[in-house]
Amino acid sequence: MSEQQERKRGSTPGNDEQTLSGKKPRAQPQVVAPGVVVKQEPEEAGAVMAVQAMDEPQIKLTFGVSLFHCQACLLPLKPPTFKCEAGHVVCCTCRGKHGQASGRAATYAACRERDAFVRDAKLPCRYEEFGCKSLVVYYQAADHHGACEWAPCSCPAPGCDFFTSPPRLVEHFVADHRWRVTKVRYGAACKLPVPAPPQGCHVLVGEGGRSVFLVSQCALGAATAVSLVCVRANGDAAAGAAQFKCKLWVEVELPSNKDKLVLNMSAVRSSDLSGGFPAADMNVFLAVPPVLLHDASGDAPDLMVCIDKACVPGGGTGQE
Structure with missing residues (x-):
């Protein structure tokens, strides 16, 4: 992208943190107040996670991206995920690779709790400023951006x-x-x-x-x-x-x-x-x-x- 294009296209969201505007929550005393933002350490890149359920209000949260990345291939986690006894969470296809890299046999158990977050974590399309209003599942973002018709x-x-x-x-x-x-x-x-x-x-x-x-x-x-x-x-x-x-x-x-x-x-x-x-x-x-x-x-x-x-x-x- 040329410098001229950068000047012409206008400002873009910062790389350090991305946010997601959720729906206004209904009044329920046990629900966290809307707009609550939980931030990781400043040096960690942010990724947006919206907790979604059928009849639940929506809130926006900010998490470090390491929670959503496979600790073997370092790519976004895709369900189903698995966790070893050391606490490392990996994708299904990376269980063998991760065990070999660690130099010892590892036992993995399905990590259904992490799957729930991985499936619901969404962020705005990177081309939002150009007209795309999609909220993209985090681990599917690369596919969306590669096909987005709003790409400039x-x-x-x-x-x-x-x-x-x-x-x-x-x-x-x-x-x-x-x-x-x-x-x-x-x-x-x-x-x-x-x-x-x-x-x-x-x-x-x-x-x-x-x-x-x-x-x-x-x-x-x-x-x-x-x-x-x-x-x-x-x-x-x-x-x-x-x-x-x-x-x-x-x-x-x-x-x-x-x-x-x-x-x-x-x-x-x-x-x-x-x-x-x-x-x-x-x-x-x-x-x-x-x-x-x-x-x-x-x-x-x-x-x-x-x-x-x-x-x-x-x-x-x-x-x-």
């Missing part, structure tokens, strides 16, 4: 260092760059003008408003290369495969015939746009030759775009 992306306009989540980038594109925005329905074709300077790109917003796409152009010799990218910081890595597929085509009425140029994209690339607009030689693109840039009337042709959700491992489709 860059504005690709030259000289612009704006940096925020894709949905909020749309507002910036309109207010600061006057780029055209079109809402699209998955599986349905929409008609756009072939992008050309000075506009340079067209913004497409998928159903639900959370997935954002950019249609951009660049010169490719005498032709125009038109490409489409999903604006998402971690879309491909999160799903294990691209979440969307796309079809681009141009139809042109010429005096003697009607020409059609089609590009089928089985996988739409995701990008955080930190390097600006994706270059034609780095992405799949539709190369529109000069003869197809104008129809019989001399007007620019329409670009037809159809975006749909792609199948992902497990037989489902990409999530919006």
Whole structure:
């Protein structure tokens, strides 16, 4: 992340301590008062733990992260957990490793009390300032952050260092760059003008408003290369495969015939746009030759775009 991006994105929560706002507790005399904070030693990093039960009020507590980390692999504890006679708590898969590391055989017992805390410990998403309101189970935080659709992306306009989540980038594109925005329905074709300077790109917003796409152009010799990218910081890595597929085509009425140029994209690339607009030689693109840039009337042709959700491992489709 560049220094410019750090300046533009605004302040972020401190690394030493994270807090969680719980629900206001109901009046019950035996319950700890709301807002009670229990802190460990100053040098220990904080982790938020919300004690949750079906009919119980919620409070916020701060614990040292060592209570939530396996003492063998040092990663967040995942249920079921086990405790040896020395009091060390480890994950199920680390029992053998921990015994070997200690140099002696160890006896482990299920640590159901710790499991209850591990399952309920939650903290705000690290991208809360960019719009994510999720409360994430602590040991699942890495998976959430790797897939979070609110992870920030860059504005690709030259000289612009704006940096925020894709949905909020749309507002910036309109207010600061006057780029055209079109809402699209998955599986349905929409008609756009072939992008050309000075506009340079067209913004497409998928159903639900959370997935954002950019249609951009660049010169490719005498032709125009038109490409489409999903604006998402971690879309491909999160799903294990691209979440969307796309079809681009141009139809042109010429005096003697009607020409059609089609590009089928089985996988739409995701990008955080930190390097600006994706270059034609780095992405799949539709190369529109000069003869197809104008129809019989001399007007620019329409670009037809159809975006749909792609199948992902497990037989489902990409999530919006």
